[in-house]
Amino acid sequence: MTAGEGMGSSDGGTVLSVRGLTVAAKSKKLLDGISLDFPSQSLTAVIGPSGCGKTTFVRTLNRMAELTPGLRVSGSVKYLGQEIYSPGTNPVLVRRRIGMVFQRPTVFPKSIFENAAFGLRLVHEDEAEVDRAVTESLQRAGLWDEVKDDLDRPALSLSGGQQQRLCIARALATRPRVILLDEPTSALDPAATQRVEATMQRLKEDHVLILVTHNVGQAARVSDRVAFLHAGRLVEVGPTAEILERPRDPLTEQFITGRFA
Amino acid sequence: MATATLPSAALDPDDVLTQSSGRLLWRTGFDRWIGWLLPLLFVVAIYPILDLVYYISSRAIPTLSWAILTSTNPTATDALGVPIITTFEIMAAATLLAVALGIFGGVATAEFLSTRAAEWVRASANMLAGAPSVVVGYFGYIVFVTSFGWGLSYIAGVVTLAFFMTPYVFRTADLAFSSIPRPIREAALGSGSRPVQYILRVGAPIAFPQILTGVFLAMAIGVGETAPLVLTTTYGVLVPQTLYSPVSFLTGLIWANFSQPQNSGLQILAFQAAFLLMVLVVGLNIVVRIISAQYRKRLEGLYQ
Numbered sequence: 001m002t003a004g005e006g007m008g009s010s011d012g013g014t015v016l017s018v019r020g021l022t023v024a025a026k027s028k029k030l031l032d033g034i035s036l037d038f039p040s041q042s043l044t045a046v047i048g049p050s051g052c053g054k055t056t057f058v059r060t061l062n063r064m065a066e067l068t069p070g071l072r073v074s075g076s077v078k079y080l081g082q083e084i085y086s087p088g089t090n091p092v093l094v095r096r097r098i099g100m101v102f103q104r105p106t107v108f109p110k111s112i113f114e115n116a117a118f119g120l121r122l123v124h125e126d127e128a129e130v131d132r133a134v135t136e137s138l139q140r141a142g143l144w145d146e147v148k149d150d151l152d153r154p155a156l157s158l159s160g161g162q163q164q165r166l167c168i169a170r171a172l173a174t175r176p177r178v179i180l181l182d183e184p185t186s187a188l189d190p191a192a193t194q195r196v197e198a199t200m201q202r203l204k205e206d207h208v209l210i211l212v213t214h215n216v217g218q219a220a221r222v223s224d225r226v227a228f229l230h231a232g233r234l235v236e237v238g239p240t241a242e243i244l245e246r247p248r249d250p251l252t253e254q255f256i257t258g259r260f261a
Numbered sequence: 262m263a264t265a266t267l268p269s270a271a272l273d274p275d276d277v278l279t280q281s282s283g284r285l286l287w288r289t290g291f292d293r294w295i296g297w298l299l300p301l302l303f304v305v306a307i308y309p310i311l312d313l314v315y316y317i318s319s320r321a322i323p324t325l326s327w328a329i330l331t332s333t334n335p336t337a338t339d340a341l342g343v344p345i346i347t348t349f350e351i352m353a354a355a356t357l358l359a360v361a362l363g364i365f366g367g368v369a370t371a372e373f374l375s376t377r378a379a380e381w382v383r384a385s386a387n388m389l390a391g392a393p394s395v396v397v398g399y400f401g402y403i404v405f406v407t408s409f410g411w412g413l414s415y416i417a418g419v420v421t422l423a424f425f426m427t428p429y430v431f432r433t434a435d436l437a438f439s440s441i442p443r444p445i446r447e448a449a450l451g452s453g454s455r456p457v458q459y460i461l462r463v464g465a466p467i468a469f470p471q472i473l474t475g476v477f478l479a480m481a482i483g484v485g486e487t488a489p490l491v492l493t494t495t496y497g498v499l500v501p502q503t504l505y506s507p508v509s510f511l512t513g514l515i516w517a518n519f520s521q522p523q524n525s526g527l528q529i530l531a532f533q534a535a536f537l538l539m540v541l542v543v544g545l546n547i548v549v550r551i552i553s554a555q556y557r558k559r560l561e562g563l564y565q
Contacts, residue, residue, distance in 0.1 A: 079276070082278050082279075084278060088279045093278045
């Protein structure tokens with residue numbers, strides 16, 4: 001393979017392709033036959049009532065679900081044509097390409113710099129490269145201007161919103177194609193939420209973003225596509241405006257109007 | 262370098278998800294190496310236990326009978342009835358005392374004492390838990406046997422053993438109450454409950470399984486202890502009739518009989534007693550696991 005061809009395969013094409021994804025716990029199905037494609041440069045909001053399987057869904061996309069004991073995953077998830085659930089696939093490599101940001105900020109008790117550099121240190125990049133990547137990912141996460149003068153400060157001294165953007169920077173530093181965001185603003189105040197949303201909108205220019213949110217307003221503000229899950233099933237998926245203004249399914253309508261009413 | 266099995270020849274090497282992608286190869290090798298080493302170390306660690314179990318069982322089981330377990334004949338060399346009954350009596354009494362002391366202390370430390378006082382109490386309890394059992398036994402001898410004038414007696418043994426078991430109950434009670442999420446506590450107090458009402462109505466049901474685990478653990482540790490009893494009692498052959506009677510108990514029997522001539526009836530009796538203790542300790546540990554699994558299910562979600 002020659003250099004330079006690499007990016008070609010994904011531009012405009014499908015990065016993640018989910019087919020018949022089913023997740024079962026002991027007695028019940030948490031997800032039931034989900035099929036969905038994620039094209040590059042898109043931000044898909046996954047919405048639905050509590051317990052509908054939104055979080056489980058994104059956790060199956062980078063093989064985090066299997067860290068929860070007792071879950072059985074079946075079906076297919078393909079990343080650029082490669083089955084992530086095939087036996088030869090290394091889950092660690094999957095997670096390097098498909099990053100994740102969680103509900104609550106999960107900064108480590110290290111400096112701001114070392115938090116952002118965490119993923120890079122795992123693969124022994126050289127120091128200049130780490131420096132460059134940390135700066136870039138902090139800039140892209142929209143945190144650089146606030147922290148550039150004290151990168152050695154403990155990350156835990158940052159505010160919640162800053163911590164969450166640091167977590168986004170940490171996910172960005174390993175240059176993943178896909179970033180999964182599991183209700184990234186549910187623990188933040190409105191001002192911090194707004195900043196994280198602005199970051200998300202900037203990032204969809206070069207990443208596939210998949211955002212789990214229980215906030216229909218947030219889906220309307222940042223996403224270009226909405227997928228509505230209910231009781232483990234994908235009820236409908238389509239362009240944000242279409243789904244939120246003219247939902248075809250009564251369940252979707254109930255959920256959306258219930259939230260807005 | 263991309264391998265031939267790739268679905269797309271145009272894939273960026275960074276996007277390849279199989280393990281053959283060069284840079285991570287040594288890591289994968291390391292993972293595999295660790296994957297072999299850990300089971301090996303596990304076998305090394307567990308071997309002495311398996312050997313001990315075999316050593317004891319192979320001598321105890323062939324000769325053990327229901328008659329031996331139930332016979333209370335004080336003069337027979339093949340009777341375990343008296344030490345079994347007495348061991349259960351001692352354990353029941355010592356556990357009761359240790360539970361009362363431990364839970365009271367734990368709750369007080371977690372809920373009522375100032376941070377500094379609580380730290381002192383915790384440090385003392387840890388010291389007590391770390392004290393060699395023979396030291397606790399000697400403490401019991403000095404305090405209960407001589408100073409209190411109880412003499413070498415059933416009650417001195419029970420109280421000393423209770424002191425030995427208390428820190429384990431204390432620790433779990435303290436930890437169980439301290440680790441209840443703050444909002445839960447504040448929700449109870451915010452609904453107008455007095456601290457004691459919070460403890461009894463909200464805290465206790467949450468802390469109960471963990472405390473129960475501690476109690477059974479303390480029993481498992483206490484039942485196998487020899488020194489606290491050997492130093493504070495005289496060894497008897499009858500089920501104790503008064504608080505000041507001599508006592509006969511399984512660990513004491515092992516201590517006394519193990520040095521008897523090889524394969525003599527008395528030494529076999531020691532192996533049988535050891536086997537019983539082993540079964541008892543394993544049984545207690547299984548009970549602990551069942552209880553904590555049950556309650557963990559019930560409290561799922563609370564500690565998220």
